[in-house]
Amino acid sequence: MLAFIVRRLLTIIPTLFLVATFVFVLVRLAPGGPFDTEREVPAEVKAALDAKFRLSDPISVQYKDWLVGAVTTGSLGPSMKYHNRTVEELIGMTLPVSMELGLWAMLVAVAIGAPLGVLGAVRQNTWKDSVAMAAAMLGISVPRFVLAPLLVLVFALKLYWLPVARWESWRHLVLPVICAALPMAAYIARLARAGMLEVIRSDFVRTARAKGLSERVIITRHALKGGMLPVVSFLGPGFAGLLVGSLVVEKIFDIPGMGRYLVESVLNKDYNLTAGIALVYGGLLMVSNAAVDVAYKFLDPRVELDR
């Protein structure tokens, strides 16, 4: 098992390396540079900046130095927009915030979505199912940038229960987490329902019924594991979706997370930051996919890890 996890994580490295290379080169090829301002910069200043950020070197040399720095010292270089901040510092400040938001959101999404989906499947074609699935449909089709202001309007500006924005106490977590989680919860509910329905119709659940087990035991012991597999395999890409979705949530709720740098660093031509962010997002994505593989192994004994 451990060997598998280690091996699975090791496979990430070459992929990550490719992603990093790709992004590193691509941002430099795009038009515009990090130090373009509305007035023309004197040649000496430009030269000094290029020297400081090593932009006058050929890309291959820049890349080699960057890679060596990243691997040996974990340094991802200085940000080109925020001159006195290093990329690892910016990521170090914002990543924990985004992770906290993302993990809570995922937890809430599963906690809401999975039971709703199971309920829908168990009470298939009843009003409970219809209500649950209508809610899920709504959750999927209402984008976060509509949901968020609605939540703020009701719970913060009308009822004064929760703060409108910022990142201070647990109370500040509630609305953004809900906002990030709901669309995902809706999706999970549909997946869980479909998965559960398939399992409930399966032969082995019929066998379980024929044993005289109660409905509750059948659902919890026999159907749940298999029914949740689609949900589990969704959590990998789903987490990535959450991180990207956090861009909107973080902005609306003014949360100092990493989402802001995702697009901004590219627009700013902050080469180092873009590469660093790509590395982190890519790494997170791959790790979460690996985690899904491992979770699969735990859930489904038929999965052979050592293939």
Place this chain on the structure above:
Amino acid sequence: MLTRSPVGVKTTIPPFPEAPKGLESIAYDAANEKGTGENLQLFTGADKQVRAAEPGQALPSGDYDVVGARGAVSCNGEKTYYFEVVARDGSGRRGVLPGCMLGPSSTPPSALLVAKWDAVPTFDAKRRVDPPEDPQALGFVDAGALGSDPSVVGVRVVDERTLEIEAEFPTPYILDTLSHATSYPVRRDIIEPFEAKGEPDMWTRPESIVTNGPYEIDAWKFRYEIRMRRNPHHRHHDKLKIHNIVWMCVESYVSSMNLYKSGELDYIGDNGSLPPPYKPVLRERKDYKAAPYLGTYWYEFNTKVKPLDDVRVRKALNLALDKAQLTEKVTRGGERAATHVVPPFMGGGYSEHVEALKAKDADLFATPEYSFNPELARELLGQAGYKVVLDPKDGYRAEGMPAIELLYNTSEGHRALAVAIQAMWKNHLGVAVQLRNEEWHVMLKNVRDRNFQVVRFGWIADYDHPQTFMDTFMAKSPNNRTGWSSTAFESLIHKARRTADTTESMKLYREAEKILADEVPKLPLYFYAKSTLVKPHVKGFFFNRRNEQLVHWMWIDEDWKVEKPNEPAFPPETFPAPGAF
């Protein structure tokens, strides 16, 4: 694509409810009361990091690298210039250094300040080289000479508290230029160790930075908030009524308005303007504050390409725009239509000059020749060879006139304006306009490569004098992207800025402006205005045209429902004589 405001859709804007009866402000709710007492929560836009409108509190932003004291204070119309200095050697000594010490001073506290560029310890008169006849912007320091030979710079330290700046000619606005962030003094002894360590920017961190304003940094959460507390070394520290400031860096305006509404912000800072869609609603509120702002929004022409190389075409395009419509229907924030380049409320004697002209009904730029005038515009276009004919079905059509491309950086506000202008040019001239929007850095590159026809830009005054605008039209100015130049214009400017007599000088500036209005290298659209929301319990809030609101004048009025005059927290002192402290 992401625009600046992620929630820029109408439906998602939380409505600002009507004010409850008996309350002055909608945003102030007794049940949700915050911000009273000694804490003032302020907001500042995040994209500029922080711009504390406080002497000495400006932090390095993406634009500037220098930190220090500043001295342009416009409060109650009174203006003073000074640098403030604080001894950080524990002696508690503090003092005031006039921004531009042209005279001798009394004995100084030792080694307190000094500008980063006082790399010139002594001034060697013998080595002095006369600066070239065409200094670019400021007229007293040749920036280009800084790196190569410091001794040619006309700036020297006379003694430890005196900085001498030698000007080539009498420069009336020299004091103003010193209020710009680039002339803030900074501490060499703080900076140089960092430079030696190879981390030249790290001295700006809260634990290292030394500032000399009334407030000092308490904590800095990057792009989240900056907390400030009173600076115990400041000479007014015991008079300050606001003890702590929280500058929140809020990314989206919707959030900042919500924070304001829920009572977490007392004031939606001085950075940027309120978003146009909100303005019609907000304008009606008592806590809405707006004031003219020293900036001009304009379109720049590439005068090297056809058909824009023809001055008649440029002029026609200018006259075909009903700019009053643009400010009333599109920007909606109290901006004023611009028929010329320098905002009429500009200092340095300009506004007085314009007022005098207006009183005599002699404001050239108010005449039909320079205002919205579609007939004249069509005539001019016809003279340029593009006859404007009236098609009963399609309206006007400029025969033979190629379509014009209008470039702007991606933003909702710029787009709305461009669309309106596109319609006006089509309706009044029959000129087809294609819109092209590009992300900021891409646009800059294309503009630098002269790969544009008409491009959206603007200018915000660096100092309170017409010269700051005129500089951008000089042939060698990096801010002149039009390819246009005029020796007549430049000699007028050279003359104007050497003229000590204000009225005379302003007359020359207006003459130079007439050349710009006749040749239209840039098409001025409107003069900026700034707007913000301030809770009614915040007193001592004063707007000025440079949009600098000084916290040290502010105070919290616990009994704010009782109307009282808006006074500063303590009486503003007149500028102390050098050494008089």
Place this chain on the structure above:
Amino acid sequence: MTHLLEVKGLKTHFFTEEGVVRAVDGVSYHVSRGEVLGIVGESGSGKSVSSLSTMRLIPEPPGRIVAGEILFSSKGGPPKDLVRASEREMQSIRGDRIAMIFQDPMTSLNPYLRISRQLTEVLELHKNMKGSEARARGIEMLTSVGIPDPSRRFDDYPHQLSGGMRQRVMIAMALLCDPELLIADEPTTALDVTIQAQILELIAERRDLSKVGVVLITHDLGVVARLADRVAVMYAGRIVEQGPAQRIFEDPRHPYTVGLARSIPRLDDDRSRRLVPIQGMPPSLSKLPSGCPFRPRCKNALPACAESFPAERVVARGDETRADASRDPAIGVGDHVVFCHEEDKDKVQAS
């Protein structure tokens, strides 16, 4: 005497969007202790639905038992109508008094649970056994169904076993609580021939040892021939012929049974006999033809066949104690009955 199980006039319909599927449409049969009743018929004829009805495992909706009685006499007690039993009562009967083995051992075991868990949960539920006691009983049961090295296999997952082994596990699971009735729904269909024989052997052995009554459902006459004491032939939701196994094989009376017998190779065949498939397709259960459902495929159809489903006709009476069949409409233990308008069966066979 009361039968272990007596099904009377059972009708189970599915109410689907396409219409009412009359999957079981008036079926009567019975099983006694230690007896194997074979139910044969083409696939889709309603065999599984009728057995699932007995277990009350029809998915509802869309299915519903619309008529009939399922009388189950547990431990010689008075018959209980399972159609009217509560879900709670059914849960106590399922897996304990009546057990079921399903067709596909590959999918009928839960792939996510260890075999041990799947066995012990039955004991926990019905026999109140716990921990090591349940384990011991489970391993014992695996041993008795012929699983080699049972204590090691016990904690395997199903996918680690072969198909035959899995069906043995299924049988072990079904027999754990010593059920009185075992319903085996095509228990060998998914297995290869040698394994089939072993599994059937196993069922026969259990019948003999514990006198369990068995309903053996199959579409394979060969399987019935090996094991069944009596046979019921189902066609389109109805039983068309029923009787002692030997009689059904030697003297089939219904044209469908005849056709079925001809279409299947027999071990005792001489090579010359040709296999003759039954012409045509089974009817759609939601659009049954009027009268006898086999009529469209029947070579000997009479005008009467279109009018009504034929009443039962006793071909041979097996049980002398039941002198007068008309007084007891249920079919006697040894009776050979056929539901066909065609009177002269011998002609049919001769042709």
